[in-house]
Amino acid sequence: MGNAYLTGLDRNRANYAPLTPLSFLARSADVFPHKTSVIYNELRYTWGQTAERCRRLASALQKRGIVKNDTVAVMLPNIPAMFEAHFGIPMSGAVLNTLNTRLDAEAIAFTLDHGEAKILLTDREYSKIIAKALDLMTGPKPVVIDVDDPSYVGGAFLGEIEYEAFLAEGDPGFEPAPLDDEWDAIALNYTSGTTGNPKGVVYHHRGAYLNGVNNIVSWGMQPHAVYLWTLPMFHCNGWCFPWTMAANAGVNVCIRRIDPKQIFALIREHKVSHFCGAPIVHGMLINADPADQAGIDHPVAALIAGAAPPAAIIEGMEKLGVSITHVYGLTETYGPASVCAKQAEWDSESLAKRAELNGRQGVRSLLQEGIDVLDTMHFQPVPHDGQTMGEIVFRGNIVMKGYLKNERATDESFAGGWFRTGDLAVIDPDGYVKIKDRSKDVIISGGENISSIEVEDVLYRHKDVLAAAVVATPDEKWGEVPCAFIELREGADPTQEELLEHCRAHLARFKVPKLFIFGPLPKTSTGKIQKFILREKARSAEAIG
Known part of the structure; x- marks a missing residue:
């Protein structure tokens, strides 16, 4: 009798299906085909329309030769095409690689080469940096498809076809092949290169499915939530929220760039119920014009992550009437993997104490x-x-x-x-x-990781720099910014502007130190720089204006 559960009870098509977040889109399109899925400026799509556009994308990719485990990269802001990429690309069997739009051409070129991207979807806004990245690539270059967002003026077309024309090549009735293994790769995300070149983090369908559901449960999202895209979809696939919103059959309110005035206007107009962001985004909202903040009379919930948020940020958002939940995770954990789950007894605490309790990384x-x-x-x-x-x-x-x-x-x-x-x-x-x-001296600025080692390497290449050490210094806007301590060669006297320009020539703008302090660096008897001393000094220093 002990072996009865081991015989005749096998896994089959009737009792098992590999987990994939692509099933969320199929369900919402079947059950809620006429409910709004995406809002962007004057554009509106329903879940039925979004599913059809994703099927067309998958079909068009396959017609261009994309097969299972090929990489398709995208360089896009938070617009409908970016949302569609999270479904259409994996539906084709390919792996989605969302590129960080804040990186320099060298980093983008490395990513395209390392991930072996076969096709690249790119917005006109990034045409200059993408053109340079393509020139810097050492391997085969991807086929470029331009995404023409009418709300953006400028830039250039780099490819042979525009996105809407590309979708027109696809079959609206396309049926994706069944997923054989939920362990198959669905997305490729690159770290910010905290120890040299970025590392390519591979997500599987199972994890994307589970974190998509996890976001709903851990946050207590009601069905058909209205979600504002203040979090970049390139960052850990938007913490898996494209898949979450398909499971929720909610509304995705897209926004091209972070603008507090527009954010408050969209919250009022569309009755936004949820949004996410790094501390810098919340700080911008707290410090916005009170006239822009006024008039929100419905419940709004927000997730905050990135650098450990100052209690003042959580306190400030509560004063705006926004319920804050703190989450923690990394690129390697699909974004949030822990949550500062609120306890009922915290409600009796002062606002300052609640902010302190809610600021932890949690459970x-x-x-x-x-x-x-x-x-x-x-x-x-x-x-x-x-x-x-x-x-x-x-x-x-x-x-x-x-x-x-x-x-x-x-x-x-x-x-x-x-x-x-x-x-x-x-x-x-x-x-x-x-x-x-x-432990790795990573600086988290505006939600983006900055390697102190990478910045130091650039500084060491300046002819006047004898030694350099980079640490974080607090910043009201970005949470943290890099502070560079410089020991100069004898007789050298460079200006701060010279060092700024040197760094700007070799680093993405957000990685450039905002502060330079000159003088001998404190060292141990073995010559190791004592960064803990420098951190104390950086806390009281003032950034460059």
Whole structure:
């Protein structure tokens, strides 16, 4: 009798289907074909129309020779084509690679080469940087398809066909091949290159499906939510929210760029119920013109992540009437994988205390198996005392497959049976995780990771720089910005403007230090720069105007 459950109870088509977020789109199109799916300026699509456009995209890609596990890259803002790419590209069997629109041409070229992109969809706004990136590529160049957003004036066409004409080539009745394995890759996202070149993080259909649902459950989203796209869809696939909104059969309100006045106007006009963003976005809303903030009389919920948000940000958003939930994760965890789950007893605390409690990285989200803080010496859990530091680790289905073409980095990140984040934290007595420091000296500015090593390497290439160390300094707008401490060669006397221009020539703009401080660098007896001393100095320094 002990083996009865092992015979005759096999997996088959009737009782098993691989998990894929593509099923969310199919369901919403079947059940709610006439409900609004996308709003962008005067443009409106229904879920039936969005599904048809995605089928056309998948069909057109296959007609151009795209096969399973080919990479299709996109360089797009938060417009309808970007949302459609999250379904149409994987429906074709390809892997979606959303490019960070804030990166320089060198980084884009590396990404296109490393990911072996066969096709690239790009908006006219980025034509200059894409043209340079294509010239810098060392491998075969992708076929370029231009996306012509009528609301943008400028730029140039680089490809042989425009997006709408490309969709017209596709079959509206296209039927994607059934997914054989939910472990198949669905997306490729690149880290911000915190240790040299960016690493390609591979997502699978299973994880995308689960985090898509996880967002609904952990946030308590009601059906048919109205979601404003203030979070870049290129960033961890918009924290999986394109798939979330298809599961929710909600409304995607697209916005091309972050503008507080427009954000408040859209919230009022469309009764936006949910949005996400890094602390910088929330800070911009808090500091917006009070006239723009006025007139919102319905419940609005927001997720905040990125650098640990200052309590003042959470407090400020609550004063605006926006309910804030803090989440934490990395590119390697599909975006948010932990949540600062609110406890009922926190409601009786002062606003300042609630903001402090809500500012922690929290506990594992519902569909993530585990989060812990392990001491870096013995890799054992730290006590829940709010004092003992260790490294944050994750385990579960909402963790990447691994790094593309980088087996060594993959093995290192999974050492010990956990995904090692590199972030140092404590666990409070109530079991909530709170970040204290970052083991890799990563600077998180406006939600984007900046490697101090990368910036230092650029500074060291300046003829007048003897030694350089880069640390984070607080910034009201960006959360953190790079601060460079420079030890000059004897007799050298460069201006700050000279160093600024040097960095601007070799770094993306958001990675350029906002502050330069000259003088001898504090070192240990073995010559190692003591960054903890510099961090203290940077906290009281004033950024360049």
